[in-house]
Amino acid sequence: MTRKRPLFRRLIPSPMLSFTVLAFWVLMSDSFTLGQILLGLVLGVVVPLFAARLDREFARIGSLRPIPKLLCVTLWDILVSNIRVAIQVLGPERRIHPGFIWLPLDIANIHGIAALTSMITLTPGTVSAALSDDRRYLLVHVLHLDDPDELIRQIKTRYEAPLMEIFP
Structure with missing residues (x-):
């Protein structure tokens, strides 16, 4: 039996990526307005949804030296x-x-x-x-x-x- 993921996890598969998109959008926009923040929030939800569908090739990490x-x-x-x-x-x-x-x-x-x-x-x-x-x-x-x-x-x-x- 497969367990269904909660709605929050389905909408925001990567909260850190969503936050990063929002932060970069606010930093890159020319004004700090409610509209820019709302647009950043929308992008923070939409971008990770598309990124989650990409075929991922996971990074193998060797030496950090x-x-x-x-x-x-x-x-x-x-x-x-x-x-x-x-x-x-x-x-x-x-x-x-x-x-x-x-x-x-x-x-x-x-x-x-x-x-x-x-x-x-x-x-x-x-x-x-x-x-x-x-x-x-x-x-x-x-x-x-x-x-x-x-x-x-x-x-x-x-x-x-x-x-x-x-x-x-």
């Missing part, structure tokens, strides 16, 4: 890249050589891939553009591309390798 170093490396890269991009944008346009690279992925965990794409996109001058259907290649746009092989090596050693420890 690489996280502090990975965060420091990422923050450092963001800082350095901001300076580098500012110099490139303020300098002569002819010195900028944008390009795309296909980054071969060793990481297979979709959550690790999502973290990798976020780190790449957060770093100024690079944007994750597409993931191949087989999840084996990531298309990355680079504002200034000198050496594609060196960029691939840096991404794989600085970001992908630690993420593979976190998301086996």
